[in-house]
Amino acid sequence: xxxxxxxxxxxxxxxxxxxxxxxxxxxxxxxxxxxxxxxxxxxxxxxxxxxxxxxxxxxxxxxxxxxxxxxxxxxxxxxxxxxxxxxxxxxxxxxxxxxxxxxxxxxxxxxxxxxxxxxxxxxxxxxxxxxxxxxxxxxxxxxxxxxxxxxxxxxxxxxxxxxxxxxxxxxxxxxxxxxxxxxxxxxxxxxxxxxxxxxxxxxxxxxxxxxxxxxxxxxxxxxxxxxxxxxxxxxxxxxxxxxxxxxxxxxxxxxxxxxxxxxxxxxxxxxxxxxxxxxxxxxxxxxxxxxxxxxxxxxxxxxxxxxxxxxxxxxxxxxxxxxxxxxxxxxxxxxxxxxxxxxxxxxxxxxxxxxxxxxxxxxxxxxxxxxxxxxxxxxxxxxxxxxxxxx
Amino acid sequence: xxxxxxxxxxxxxxxxxxxxxxxxxxxxxxxxxxxxxxxxxxxxxxxxxxxxxxxxxxxxxxxxxxxxxxxxxxxxxxxxxxxxxxxxxxxxxxxxxxxxxxxxxxxxxxxxxxxxxxxxxxxxxxxxxxxxxxxxxxxxxxxxxxxxxxxxxxxxxxxxxxxxxxxxxxxxxxxxxxxxxxxxxxxxxxxxxxxxxxxxxxxxxxxxxxxxxxxxxxxxxxxxxxxxxxxxxxxxxxxxxxxxxxxxxxxxxxxxxx
Numbered sequence: 145x146x147x148x149x150x151x152x153x154x155x156x157x158x159x160x161x162x163x164x165x166x167x168x169x170x171x172x173x174x175x176x177x178x179x180x181x182x183x184x185x186x187x188x189x190x191x192x193x194x195x196x197x198x199x200x201x202x203x204x205x206x207x208x209x210x211x212x213x214x215x216x217x218x219x220x221x222x223x224x225x226x227x228x229x230x231x232x233x234x235x236x237x238x239x240x241x242x243x244x245x246x247x248x249x250x251x252x253x254x255x256x257x258x259x260x261x262x263x264x265x266x267x268x269x270x271x272x273x274x275x276x277x278x279x280x281x282x283x284x285x286x287x288x289x290x291x292x293x294x295x296x297x298x299x300x301x302x303x304x305x306x307x308x309x310x311x312x313x314x315x316x317x318x319x320x321x322x323x324x325x326x327x328x329x330x331x332x333x334x335x336x337x338x339x340x341x342x343x344x345x346x347x348x349x350x351x352x353x354x355x356x357x358x359x360x361x362x363x364x365x366x367x368x369x370x371x372x373x374x375x376x377x378x379x380x381x382x383x384x385x386x387x388x389x390x391x392x393x394x395x396x397x398x399x400x401x402x403x404x405x406x407x408x409x410x411x412x413x414x415x416x417x418x419x420x421x422x423x424x425x426x427x428x429x430x431x432x433x434x435x436x437x438x439x440x441x442x443x444x445x446x447x448x449x450x451x452x453x454x455x456x457x458x459x460x461x462x463x464x465x466x467x468x469x470x471x472x473x474x475x476x477x478x479x480x481x482x483x484x485x486x487x488x489x490x491x492x493x494x495x496x497x498x499x500x501x502x503x504x505x506x507x508x509x510x511x512x513x514x515x516x517x518x519x520x521x522x523x524x525x526x527x528x529x530x531x532x533x534x535x
Numbered sequence: 536x537x538x539x540x541x542x543x544x545x546x547x548x549x550x551x552x553x554x555x556x557x558x559x560x561x562x563x564x565x566x567x568x569x570x571x572x573x574x575x576x577x578x579x580x581x582x583x584x585x586x587x588x589x590x591x592x593x594x595x596x597x598x599x600x601x602x603x604x605x606x607x608x609x610x611x612x613x614x615x616x617x618x619x620x621x622x623x624x625x626x627x628x629x630x631x632x633x634x635x636x637x638x639x640x641x642x643x644x645x646x647x648x649x650x651x652x653x654x655x656x657x658x659x660x661x662x663x664x665x666x667x668x669x670x671x672x673x674x675x676x677x678x679x680x681x682x683x684x685x686x687x688x689x690x691x692x693x694x695x696x697x698x699x700x701x702x703x704x705x706x707x708x709x710x711x712x713x714x715x716x717x718x719x720x721x722x723x724x725x726x727x728x729x730x731x732x733x734x735x736x737x738x739x740x741x742x743x744x745x746x747x748x749x750x751x752x753x754x755x756x757x758x759x760x761x762x763x764x765x766x767x768x769x770x771x772x773x774x775x776x777x778x779x780x781x782x783x784x785x786x787x788x789x790x791x792x793x
Contacts, residue, residue, distance in 0.1 A: 146652075147650060150646065150649045150650055151650075154635075154638075154642070154646045157638070157642065158635055158637050158638060161637035161638075162637060355633040355634075356629070356631045356633045357633055357634060357635065359594075359599060359627070359629065360627055360628075360629075360647075360691075360694065360695070361650075362597075362598075362599045363597045363598065363599060363622055363625060363627040363704075364622060364647060364650040364651060365619050365620075365622045365623040365650060365651055365652065366650045367619060531599075531600055531601070532546075
């Protein structure tokens with residue numbers, strides 16, 4: 145055990161001085177989510193405000209009398225030079241016009257006759273908010289017409305609106321948001337845990353072979369088992385740190401970023417309860433060791449960094465695909481899905497965050513991860529023990 | 536002392552290797568039933584052309600590789616029975632100056648000292664002694680990546696000698712090094728001999744062999760083709776240089792094998 149600890153101390157010291165590992169395993173998981181969330185919130189807020197306040201250039205073809213008054217002159221500029229639909233379409237495509245509203249033939253007579261009149265609206269969906277802003281104006285305009293018709297017919301609003309349907313969503317906020325955030329969270333921490341293990345594994349195993357330092361290390365009294373265990377544990381520690389920092393980064397960014405709805409924050413605050421955090425950590429521990437073992441077993445035969453990277457790339461897809469299943473709606477944690485490695489972690493995380501985890505499933509997943517971790521470390525030891533593999 | 540007893544090392548060949556070696560054999564003998572002894576206080580030189588089996592032999596002595604058959608006794612311990620004990624008694628040095636770039640000399644030497652189960656007091660004392668002897672103190676806190684080849688080789692020596700091994704194995708230790716750095720290795724070999732350590736080294740540089748060696752063995756295609764003291768060798772080949780004698784012995788064996 146003393147030898148394993150000696151190897152771990154040296155490997156961690158060595159790894160923590162490697163800029164590439166520090167960036168991929170420590171810095172990126174910690175700041176990526178806060179920066180992404182903060183940047184996304186701020187940018188989208190800025191863009192929306194700008195688009196809402198921007199004066200839209202609108203062309204009106206055959207408008208009814210007084211329709212101009214529906215458009216606030218500060219927010220809408222009416223372009224009179226457009227006279228045909230073709231002109232209007234070209235102007236929109238050329239970004240000289242934001243939208244064109246065409247009132248079809250007989251509009252006014254149909255409205256006054258109590259019939260349905262047709263209006264066509266032309267816009268580009270890539271110009272965000274144009275459709276929404278004009279639709280809001282039309283809804284208000286249509287409501288005024290409808291109110292007039294109801295008054296003229298001498299009926300009440302209830303006559304044309306016979307059912308008052310009220311929907312009650314009794315799913316707790318924690319469950320709703322938990323399933324949403326909980327699907328996204330494992331996808332990130334599984335990937336960061338894997339990449340967190342990947343760079344140290346390349347450096348501590350393939351790098352040692354490529355540099356030729358493995359030969360001297362193997363002539364020390366440390367057994368191959370002790371050397372490998374020291375390396376795999378160091379790799380797993382970095383992967384574990386990357387995964388935990390991802391979770392911490394998300395939690396911190398949700399707490400620190402302004403403009404996040406209060407009820408959303410209330411629901412998320414449950415996520416940082418000691419019980420949820422502990423349950424996630426207990427899953428990530430064997431997961432990190434499993435990744436450490438798998439990656440070590442794969443890269444041990446590589447003679448160079450380049451070769452090791454080409455070996456690991458296909459494995460990373462095998463990890464990402466089952467992790468993505470957690471993002472899909474409708475897939476729940478059952479005894480069947482609990483047996484699928486990686487997918488079971490993604491689904492269990494959703495349930496933990498939503499506080500709906502079945503303890504039977506959870507214990508089964510943790511135990512299966514422990515078994516997988518032991519198998520992967522054993523396989524990597526078998527590989528590391530082969531003479532031809534490490535020299 | 537090192538005693539190599541009827542040692543053989545066989546490698547199984549995969550399809551690719553068979554193709555490369557143009558053979559249909561399923562295995563190849565890298566070392567073929569060799570025996571020799573290295574005595575304490577003497578320098579034993581293992582010579583042979585590239586691919587003869589020198590490095591394989593040294594790796595078996597240092598327990599990195601296991602003999603397919605036979606045994607090697609190093610400082611009274613068997614490499615096949617008690618490899619870990621053997622490793623605690625050997626120092627291993629190559630010409631490669633690669634170390635852990637992000638560590639300092641002190642960290643590298645402490646790491647290997649701790650792996651050799653040295654107590655902190657013994658380790659500090661021995662490290663100080665080696666650093667003074669090799670002139671490492673001036674750069675002991677500098678990262679390896681920032682060092683010259685000569686500095687790195689000094690650190691490699693300190694790393695290999697930190698536990699004061701009884702047996703020192705040098706695998707082409709001066710290969711690729713400049714004259715000054717190579718000379719520090721030659722001085723180290725002389726020191727080891729003076730301290731009554733058992734020294735075995737492989738080299739392609741005949742002037743070094745001539746200068747340092749007390750006993751020698753020549754390996755060709757895995758076979759031990761010559762083994763005697765240097766005095767006997769000089770007597771046997773009094774009319775030729777060491778290089779010429781080496782070439783003659785190897786060529787004679789190659790012709791006989793064909």
